[in-house]
Amino acid sequence: MKSIRLRLIVLFILVTTATLSAFGVYAQLQLSRELESRFVRQQQEVLNQLQTNLAYPVWILDRDLMLAKLEGVLSAPEVSAIYLLDPVRNDVIAGIKRDTRGVLEMSAKLSNPSPLMLRSQIYPPPHIDESRRRISTAHIVIYFSRAQIDQKLRLALSQRIIEVLTMDFILLVMLILSLRMVFIPLRGLRDALNRLASNQAEEVEELSYIQRSEFDQVIDAFNRTLSKLKMIILRRSQAESMAHDALEQVRAGQQQLMRKESYQRALLDNFPFAVWLKDTESRYLSANVAFRNLFDIDKADEIVGKNDFDIVPPAMAAGYRAADREVIANKKNVYLEEQITRDGHSSWVETYKAPVIDDQGVVFGTVGFLRDISERMAAAEEIKHLAFYDPLTRLPNRRLLLDRLKQALAMSLRNSRHGALLMVDLDLFKDLNDMHGHDMGDLLLQQVAQRLSACIREGDTVSRFGGDEFIVMLENLSGNSAEAASQTKLIGEKILAALSLPYQLDTHQYQLSASIGASLFVSQEKTIEELMKQADIAMYQAKNAHRNTLCFFDPHMQHAIEQHAKLELELRQALAQNQFELYYQIQMNSAHQALGAEALIRWHHPHKGLMYPREFIPLAEESGLILKLGYWVMESACAQLKLWQQNPLTRPLVLAINVSAKQFRQANFVAQVQELLEKYQISAKLLKFELTESLLLDNIEDTIATMNRLKSMGLQFSLDDFGTGYSSLQYLKRLPLDQIKIDQSFVRDLATDANDKAIVRTVIAMAHSLNLDVIAEGVETEEQRQNLSAKGCVHYQGYLFSKPLPIQDFLALLKQN
Template sequence: MKTASKSVFATIIAAVVIVNLFMIGLLMLALDTARERKEAEVRTTVENLALLLDQNVTGAVSQIDFYLREIQIYLERELKTSGALDESSLSRLLDASGNLVTGLAELRIMDSSGILRYGRTAAAQDATPVYDREFFKRHESDPNAGTQASRLLQGRISNAWMHIFSRRYNHPDGSFAGVVAAAVPASYFQGLLSGLDLGPQGLALMRDLDMALIARHPPVSAPAGQAGAVGGSVQLARLMRSGVSASTFHSQATADGVARLDAYRRLAAMPAFVVVGLGESDYLLQWHDDVKKAFVIAGLFLFASVVFLWVQWRLISSREDATRRSQTLLQNAGDGIHIMDAEGRLLEANEAFRKMLGYDADEIIGMHASRWSPAGSVYEAGSIADRLLGTHDVASIETVFLRKDGTSYPVEITSSIVDLDGQQVIFSSARDITERKKAEDSLRITATAFESQVGMLITNADKVILQVNKAFSEITGYSSEEVVGHTPKLLSSGRHGADFYSRMWSGIAQRGAWHGEIWNKRKNGEVYPQQLSIGAVKDDKGRITHYVATLTDITARKLSEEQVRTLEYYDPLTKLPNRRLLMERLEHALRASERHRCKGALLFVDLDNFKSVNDTAGHQQGDRLLAQAAERLLTCVGQRDTVARLGGDEFVVILDGLSEQGIEAATEARAAAMRISTSLSKPYALGSMEYRGSASVGITLFGGQPESIEEPLKRADMAMHQAKASGRNRVQFFDPQMQAQVRAHMELEGALRVAVERSQFSLYYQPQVDDTGHITGAEVLLRWRHPVKGMISPARFIPLAEETGLIVPLGRWVLEAACTQLAAWAADPHLSQLSLSVNVSATQIRQDSFVSDVFRILDDTGADPRRLNLELTESSLVTEVESVIAKMAALKARGVGFSLDDFGTGYSSLAYLKRLPLDQLKIDQGFVRDILIDPNDAAIAKMTILLAGSLGISVVAEGVETEAQRQFLAEHGCHGYQGYLFGAPMPLEEFEHLFSTAFSH
């Protein structure tokens, strides 16, 4: 085999090797990706298991907290009314808490000396004083400690390991009376862990924050695996020290030698953490099988590659004889030798000629000269043949050849007529004279003053760089060798889009030149500003042959301009915007507030007693204090907001894009002001001294009406001075009414939290009747009677409860109270058939524990679920529809009924409506009010009745106030009513009296 054939075959071998390596690489990458994906799935699994444990513990602790609160309230009421604790009453109380005692914890009641007064089961055996226990001391010293969870403790007599959940109870005068506690044994948590499916090599453990073992699954009989043992890996200790609440990690050197992927989670409800891990050998079992399959695939691919190489070897060998003649045609000639017939078709060509044109041998033979010679060229087969046939002359011409890729270059051709196998042909040799032409062009271009003090760049007509000068290299960092042969795109910074360059070259084409500023990039990656001029060089026929560019680095000039702008718009000490830039941004904020119909706020901040710092510590420390204050202000606001320094110790903050509602915008502004006040009150490090200061903040809102930029500044300044006049370190609104509204909003929120904790609520009942006027049930409505302000409208406190999240415990209380009442009615034959409808908020039903909470309340109260009807609003169905449907189905299976309240006022989808397990639709009172005079309201009511009938569910009309309204509804198929015609919402005693009166008649 010839050298060329061997080279081709070697290339094929190399390509096959590369393909095999690439295939192996892909398999390895796929396996690695599969392993990473599997580990990501396992990481999610163990994180979810750890979260599940956290939620289970939190639920148990919430249950304990509920009982502890109930017992605390009972004890404090007994001490207030009787002056002492009655043992028989406490025994009944503890018996009522039997489910908690037997299923979860042991209840204990200690007096102020730490002596056990009352207890059950093991509590009586472990009755040593607990006055030295940490939880007892904490309650004794802190009246506001609330419910506390202890670390893992060991009983002093029983030696059993447990966690103590405790709560203080007081004498009527508020003094410490003792502690009520629930002891949860470590075995309870062992039961939680054993319920997890962790596979053969999985592990779940729970330790307190002292690293003492609470529970482990699977259990270990060794001392280190028993409750109370202190231990844990280095990784767990490091996670504890880091303070993170949750994390995942790989454990290799474990006590049992099993590699695992673990999830660590610090429990929210008690001082402990859990670790859940899955064995690496378990979850990578399928991956190991995939590795074996990958080896089989790689082997098959390698075998196919070997077969392919053998076939290629046979093909190359068979073509060797056919290519021998062309290989012997003047292979040693440096010029491009080629033979054409009289019509200009190529008969033979050597390797040098094919390389000049970029064609393969099987492409070029038979090709016409017009394919590589421009039209109209003197190099035409006809003219050469006419001139040379019958003579022995030799013709030499210069022309241009076109390569296969479309590029062109100059050549010199020498041709003559020869006889080849009895045929006269044109024998020619072509020589590439590109370098000679470059030399000639270089001499012509060099005639210009090339080596000037500015950077110069010369390209051909295709914008390929031909030459640069020394100044160019000094500016860009590129040597001549590094840029010649490239286009100026090498210098592009990326800051200019395609439109910029299109306009630039369009200007050059029209005017022959372009001048302007541009951002380019040096060799080291630095982007810098440049003054650039580009001119086109044309030949004597007006065709562009070259482009000449001059460039100058203008970095120093730009820096000088930037420094001038900084001095003009920014404060040199704090680097914050100065008054001039503040005015521009305030103008923009005012206009934006008008366009978007939203509020903004202006905060005027003044450091209190700043002059004393300058007088005592000096101006240098005063400047340091101002710089630190500026940094803190920036951390208190968002990126869209502006912090500026007016001068001295005065700062201004612009809060942009606040709520459209004035009270909400004021609340947001006050929250930002409080963050600023708190931050500026922290200690400052001023050299060797520590300084504590404060700030007075004035607030004003803007937006909603056109005004000049001076107006909000004046208002904020006045509010700031009012804050100073009130004693400094204050936050003050300019508008007293707004200040009062914000304060009232905050006071109401605080009062609501106290009301939830102290159960200041009661239930009112509004009757629901059928066609005959018979009372079938009632809707329970929440009422709040404040001890000072009296009855507070639900329209005020229900939205606030939704906003603060208090609607969840409040709704749970309403449901418990309603179920308790149902259980009480069940003992009365007349009342036992009544049902109660309870409103459930969207926030409440979206809680993960909602279904279990309802089940627990039904079990605890003994209420008949068939008499309980939960009313949902359409807002409950806007999001998480599938989850809501699943929860409704679970409760429906228990017998609980469902109503859709205020139907027609929201955005219910009929596609979802038909899937909801509803028993009832309620026509909103807004449609019933004008049902006799508004055709649209009447049509909606009739449509609702028809829709309910088609779905097989009942209808109740709300807000029925007249007999005419009831008759209209009855005529169109509505048989359930609720409204003032039948009774307003009333206390329980009035409702039961109304029912008994109606029943007796």
């Protein structure tokens, strides 16, 4: 009986054990499927979260941000590789894989297929409109390591098996204890299992023995199992803590990347020029505020996905597309300047485009910068215009004309056709400036420029050469010189007719004429300097021919000008070599007593002999040498007066010298006179300045002031050639004059010309009324002297008494008288 009971007990134990084992195997299979399904669901959630995180960086092609987010997924050891694929070409946009050592490395191509992988599409960010969000921007593929997954499943399965076996073991122990022992240990086991089921393993204590029997082995086994369970639970807690820390780090990294992205966006939006990013199909991925303002785009997402054909005219868009392709194909930067027109407004912009290249050298987009350079281009154009064009008339200036003339000479050499230069000078233009001011003169010059431009043919050039001079360059005239001259004359007469028409200058109407000098050229037989000189000579020839005419260059005039230039050089040498001498013409009264003399300059030319003032004084005035020559005359006169003071015969004589307008208007003229008077220690009353009417009437106020300063020093003044100009009695009475000199033109025919008699009588009467002395020059006959004396003039100068003499002959004449 005991044996049967024992067998029944053993059989029950075996059946129970087999049942529990079968149940455990079934539970293992179910658990394995459940764990794998749970893993797949977890990874799908990770993939969904990754889709959302990658949508924006993939849309703007921010490679660094994409890689950062991909590396966060690879922190899980069961992920072996992760890739972002181009949905069209299936190329890898970005990829990271784990090598055999577990080290992460970038990958530009897919690894070998994995037994377990997940693939999904990435769509644009939520703020993109629905029509564009339907288009996938990229595919994400995650490869899993089967070994890592199996290891993880085995670990989880082992934990569950241990739990199941523990439960089986505990049930078996309970079964045995229920047969052999009381329920106290069973309650202890129950409490321990409840705590284990409630994840309170740390509160489970080891069981104590009730008695020394087989149950002590069960308790020992339970205590050992409990220790292992605590260790497993501790490791799982540590793993969960590490996973939580890793998740926090990923979140912190994401926030840092979002802040970095915000900073970058703020930086780009505050750039003073337009910035944009495109993909390889020239679709816009992003653009800053300056770009959107330039093309009137309100929101940032409105530009995303568009191309240039959507925002600019087709011709411009085609050019931009071509530049993008050049950048992508050559992997080089492109810089261009262009003029664009939008809403009727034209502006210049400069554009800089560069490829966006990843670490493997693959171009995955372009970046561009654009800024408005209209002000810079306008300034450059203005500088260029100022360099080559006259700012008043907007005509080519001297510099541009000379450049075009050089080209015209070269063209004439090739085609053997004539050209011509017309130098146009406005007659009496200075009178307009003097009467109405320079503003009116500028208006006239502008209208002259317009009329000249209207008279020429296409291809010809009108230039303002300076002041009131214009130059017209005619090209492509006939190959025959006579025909070319005829064509030039026709155009010149057309210009004269146009310029002679009345001008409306503000409220004034004005009319003038012009003098034109013409010079023909063919090939390069003449230099530019020769052509300009010949046209200038011809222009002066036209002025001498009573103006308002056209004259062609005359070689004889060229010779005269060359002689003129030679004489100027010789005049300079004469000053340096002291080739001048003063001659003295005596001035007498009616009692035949010497009052003084007029000092007249003579030039002892080494080749031409004695030259008179009329032969070189005009040249001295024109060249400016009159200042040095006038100072020499003034110093020589002072030196002569100093010598005369030593001789009783010459001591009372007054010496008169002629002073030119340029010399008189020098700022230091009064100082020069005072310096010479002090140097030679002579009385200023013995020195008389003869001034012309033209000198007195120009800048009358300054002239009067200078005369008064000299008058206060004691100098005398004589008004020379009186009656030949346009003297104003109003000014005459204000001038500190001592004497009026009647011009010899009135004295010459005094005996026969009633007009001359009337003029001389009037001049003498006026001078006496103004308490001025009167002297007549050019007195050559006794009859002339008597007529002058009868009219009240008692001072004379002329050949009747003596011609101008050298100083020794003059002194001899004084002794005779």
